[in-house]
C-alpha cells in the first residue's frame with residue numbers, strides 16, 4: 001500500500017474539455033457525491049481549463065466544498081507582454097492550489113523543454129502554488145529500456161536551482177507518454193519502478209526526508225478498474241487522471257480506490 005504518511009492525491013486533468021457551465025455541473029456532481037470520509041482518505045482535486053477556474057472557485061468557496069483545484073499550465077512570467085499567458089499571481093488569486101508543469105502534451109505540442117518546465121516550476125512556487133511536475137518517457141525510450149534514466153534526467157532538469165524548502169511541497173506525476181489516452185496502462189510494477197527511482201533521486205538532490213514526504217503520482221489510462229493495483233505500490237501516492245476524470249461517477253469511484261480492485 002502507498003505510504004501511510006503521504007496523503008494520496010487523486011487529480012483530474014480535464015485537458016481541453018468542458019465549458020464553464022459544464023464545469024460547474026461536473027464539480028457539483030463530484031463534490032456532492034463524495035463524503036467527508038472520502039476527503040479524509042485522499043485529497044481530491046480537479047484541473048479544469050483556465051476559463052472555468054473562476055466558476056470553480058466561486059463554487060468551492062461559496063459552498064465550502066472540500067475538493068481542491070488548480071490549473072493545467074502556468075506562465076513562467078509574472079506579467080508583461082506575453083499574449084495568451086496566465087501567470088502564477090493570477091492563478092493564486094483564483095485560489096488555485098496546483099498547477100501542472102511540463103505535461104507531455106505541452107512538451108509535445110508546445111515545444112516545452114526542461115528549461116521551460118523548470119521556469120514554470122519556479123513560477124508556481126513563487127506564487128505559493130504547488131506544481132505537479134509531469135515526467136515520462138515515450139514508447140521508443142521504453143522499448144530501449146531507458147525509462148528510468150530518461151525520467152530522472154527530466155526531474156533533474158525541472159528542479160535545477162529549486163531550493164529544498166520549495167521542493168518539499170512538490171508533487172511529481174510519472175506519466176509514460178505511451179500510456180496516455182491509449183488505454184494501455186502501465187503495470188503496477190512499471191509504475192513502481194520509475195516512481196521509486198524518482199524518489200531515490202529526490203533523496204540525492206535534497207534529503208531522505210524530502211524524498212519520503214514527496215507525493216509521486218502515476219498517470220496514463222487510469223480507470224476505476226485498474227487504480228487499486230497501481231495504488232497498492234509503495235512509491236505511488238496517487239493518480240493524475242485524464243479521460244476517466246470527465247465522468248462524475250467514474251471519478252468518484254477512482255477517488256474511492258480503496259474499494260476497487
Ligand SMILES: O=C(CO)COP(=O)(O)O
Nearest residue numbers: 013180181220221242243
Ligand atoms: O495525461 C493524463 C493526465 O494528465 C492521462 O490521461 P488519460 O487518463 O486520458 O490517459
